[in-house]
Amino acid sequence: MKILFSPSETKFKGGIVHKINANSFLFPELFDKRMEVIAAYQRYIDSASNQKLAKLFGSNKQNVIDYYKGKLLEKSIMKAVERYDGTAFHYLQYPQLTHNNQRYIDGNVIIFSNLFGPILAGDMGLPDYKLKQGEKIDTFSLENFYCKYFSEALNEYLANEEVIDLRASFYEQFYKINQPYTTFKFMKDGKVISHWAKAYRGLLLKKFAQNNIQSIAEFMNLEIESLSILEIKKLKLKTEIIYTIK
Numbered sequence: 001m002k003i004l005f006s007p008s009e010t011k012f013k014g015g016i017v018h019k020i021n022a023n024s025f026l027f028p029e030l031f032d033k034r035m036e037v038i039a040a041y042q043r044y045i046d047s048a049s050n051q052k053l054a055k056l057f058g059s060n061k062q063n064v065i066d067y068y069k070g071k072l073l074e075k076s077i078m079k080a081v082e083r084y085d086g087t088a089f090h091y092l093q094y095p096q097l098t099h100n101n102q103r104y105i106d107g108n109v110i111i112f113s114n115l116f117g118p119i120l121a122g123d124m125g126l127p128d129y130k131l132k133q134g135e136k137i138d139t140f141s142l143e144n145f146y147c148k149y150f151s152e153a154l155n156e157y158l159a160n161e162e163v164i165d166l167r168a169s170f171y172e173q174f175y176k177i178n179q180p181y182t183t184f185k186f187m188k189d190g191k192v193i194s195h196w197a198k199a200y201r202g203l204l205l206k207k208f209a210q211n212n213i214q215s216i217a218e219f220m221n222l223e224i225e226s227l228s229i230l231e232i233k234k235l236k237l238k239t240e241i242i243y244t245i246k
Contacts, residue, residue: 001214002157002206003109003164005121006171006198008086009058011128015076015083024077024125026110026118026157029183033149034116037142038072041115041129044137045069058132068130075128080111081121083128087195091098091202103210109205117146118154133170142145143173151175164208166201180237182216187230188245200227200243 022031043067045053054060057068081094094105106122107174115131136142154175162179165172186200187194193200204224213219216239230244 001108001162001164003208004167005111005205006088006166006168007108007111007113008084009133010085011083011130012078012085013080015146017076020073020077020125025116025123026101026120027150027153030150030153037115037117037145040140042072042135056132056135057130058135062128073128077125077127078125080119080126081105081109083126087198088202091199092206097206097209104212105205112167112174114142117150146174147176153212164206164216177237178238182239182241185240185241186245187243193245206208219234
């Protein structure tokens with residue numbers, strides 16, 4: 001089983017001093033492609049005006065702009081899943097999981113970084129970067145680049161696996177799944193929730209890890225506190241499980 005997951009814009013600082021290399025990430029054979037993106041990002045932040053950097057970073061605070069203007073590849077690195085500090089990661093509670101639960105996350109969860117592309121949660125090479133969701137590097141579309149150059153590798157990697165898609169809709173642009181997969185929707189009082197969907201994705205991922213889920217059939221046998229299944233829809237390759245929040 002493999003689980004696709006979104007990153008977060010907020011991140012923890014710090015880490016260890018170590019240079020990233022081809023073995024730092026999933027798909028070492030595509031490391032040069034990742035570095036094309038990083039080089040383009042670095043060239044842009046080295047030359048862009050403060051106004052453009054504020055838009056790229058999603059912050060007008062000068063101290064934030066100054067910090068992220070630095071040399072990205074000289075920053076300390078951290079395990080990918082430990083770098084992110086958003087809502088879904090708060091509810092996942094990775095640091096509080098058992099060692100076996102963490103190993104499950106590290107090896108089975110693919111996070112779709114908007115700068116580094118698809119990486120394993122356990123990949124040990126992620127610096128603290130800043131890039132607002134949906135922003136381009138000048139005219140360079142990262143989602144199109146990663147979709148073009150990484151889809152074939154992802155297709156091969158996910159072949160013969162059950163796939164769970166816990167990504168926010170934006171990150172579907174980075175990779176279109178070409179095999180049967182399962183996704184989730186969350187409703188409250190008859191309405192689809194958006195922001196709090198991040199929290200429930202994190203909670204679901206935690207349940208997958210805590211129960212060492214290896215198939216969607218195993219998952220369907222779980223009772224999840226605060227959620228009940230309202231409907232299951234099937235459309236072509238996608239099975240969508242719709243939960244209502246109790």
